Amino acid sequence: MRLKTARIAPLADAEFGEEQKDALGPMLETGRVLNIFRTLARAPKALKAFLAWGNYVLSRRNGLSAREREIVILRTGFLCRSGYEWTQHAEIGLRSGLTEAEVERLKAGADAPGWSAADQALIRASDELHQDQFITDATWAALGEHFDDKQRMDVVFTAGQYTQVSMMLNTFGVQLDPGQTLDPDLKGF
Structure with missing residues (x-):
């Protein structure tokens, strides 16, 4: 790890506003929101766009197995x-x-x-x-x-x-x- 502590702290559940809840959607339903997403939730519009592209890369739409x-x-x-x-x-x-x-x-x-x-x-x-x-x-x-x-x-x-x-x-x-x-x-x- 490059840093021993976060420069941008991940949001706690109590800090999620409507934009964060909208961006995190299904993750909140599972009850498991990883630190990467808790951190990116500080910029919820960016997180939403990031998830759309990331979902392509990690999906079967990606031609790689x-x-x-x-x-x-x-x-x-x-x-x-x-x-x-x-x-x-x-x-x-x-x-x-x-x-x-x-x-x-x-x-x-x-x-x-x-x-x-x-x-x-x-x-x-x-x-x-x-x-x-x-x-x-x-x-x-x-x-x-x-x-x-x-x-x-x-x-x-x-x-x-x-x-x-x-x-x-x-x-x-x-x-x-x-x-x-x-x-x-x-x-x-």
């Missing part, structure tokens, strides 16, 4: 040194078909042994987007061996969304939710 999407999200979160993002999506990645070994191996990147060619292309694309905001011709072609144009667009959309999310989490100092433990490789960032 849940496992492929989580490879991009986790690699992006790790490169951004976002402890909160990594912690949330490590759990989601496991539910989406990644193994614990694969989640751990994502930290090492595309050249770590054991990745398929498609997985390597996703990881390389995530790395290039992080480093240069551009996918090289070689990596674009490698993605094209496994993914259609819409799926390749979704790689960019997913990496871009989770770069933004990581920027917000890191800068606002969003702290882990109760019961979560920070990955030791992300301590001190």
